[in-house]
Amino acid sequence: MNEALRIRRAAPGDADALSRLARSVAAEPGGWLLTLGTWRSSSEERRAIRLFRRHPDAAIIVAETAEGIVGRLSLTRDHHPSSQHVADLGLMVAQPYRRRGVGRSLLGAAVEWARANGVSKLELHVFPHNEAAIKLYESFGFEREGYRKRHYHRGQEYVDAILMAYFVTA
Ligand SMILES: CC(C)(COP(=O)(O)OP(=O)(O)OC[C@H]1O[C@@H](n2cnc3c(N)ncnc32)[C@H](O)[C@@H]1OP(=O)(O)O)[C@@H](O)C(=O)NCCC(=O)NCCS
Structure with missing residues (x-):
């Protein structure tokens, strides 16, 4: 990426942009996310950011250029005492900024967060048709752990998801 990319924790002032x-x-026709066109309002997003900033078991990380926020990655640690070494992640990059290394940089920041917080396994779900995301995750080092049939309900239908994981080394 030519322009400087800043990776940092989300702040409440980022709520509108996020x-x-x-x-x-x-809203993209590709249907990459679990939601179809809807999302938290800005004020709900602000509340979520504040909560995540206070919470040691969760984080929202943003990628920013001089033009504003261009990507977001969120992390949530598993609550169960037996799997607290695992955190789930979600990722998105603004369409005009794709294929410039933003997603890869955000994944790098997720690994740093995992190391700093005693998380040794990152996991995520991705729709089988999302080739770009699968290629990114595999090239980063994520492994396929399973195929979950009809795992999510989205719109009017059930959809399958691939479960992927990345093992964080010291
Ligand atoms: C998936 C997504 C996050 C990738 O982000 P990105 O910033 O474009 O990814 P990067 O530029 O860091 O790509 C790194 C590598 O991933 C692979 N990759 C990414 N997009 C790809 C594509 N469209 N086709 C093929 N490979 C792709 C390539 O190996 C790429 O390296 P290269 O550009 O040097 O060949 C982005 O496409 C996106 O936000 N999509 C919509 C939301 C989404 O699908 N989120 C994930 C839900 S699980």
Whole structure:
């Protein structure tokens, strides 16, 4: 990426931009996300950011250029005492900024967060038709752990998902 890319924790002032980004990605015809065109409002997003900033078991990380926020990655640690070494992640990059290394940079930041917080396994779900995301995750080092049939309900239908995981080394 030519322009400087800043990767940092989300702040409450990012709520509008993050809400806009998610709505625009959710509205893409590709159907990449669990939601179809809807997302938290800006004020709900602001509340979520504040909560995530206070919470040691979750994080929202953003990628920013001089033009504004262009990507977002969220992490949530598993609650169960037996799987607290696992965190789930979600990722999106604004369409005009794709294929410039933003997604890869955000994944790198997720690994740093995992190391700093005692998380040794990152996991995610991705729709089988999302070739771009699968290629990114596999090239980063994620492994396929399973195929979950009719795992999510989206719109009027059930959809399958691939479960992928990345093992964080010291
Ligand atoms: C998936 C997504 C996050 C990738 O982000 P990105 O910033 O474009 O990814 P990067 O530029 O870091 O790509 C890194 C590598 O991933 C692979 N990759 C990414 N997009 C690809 C595509 N469209 N086709 C083929 N390979 C792709 C390539 O190996 C790429 O390296 P290269 O550009 O040097 O060949 C982005 O396409 C996106 O936000 N999509 C919509 C939302 C979404 O699908 N989120 C994930 C839900 S699980």
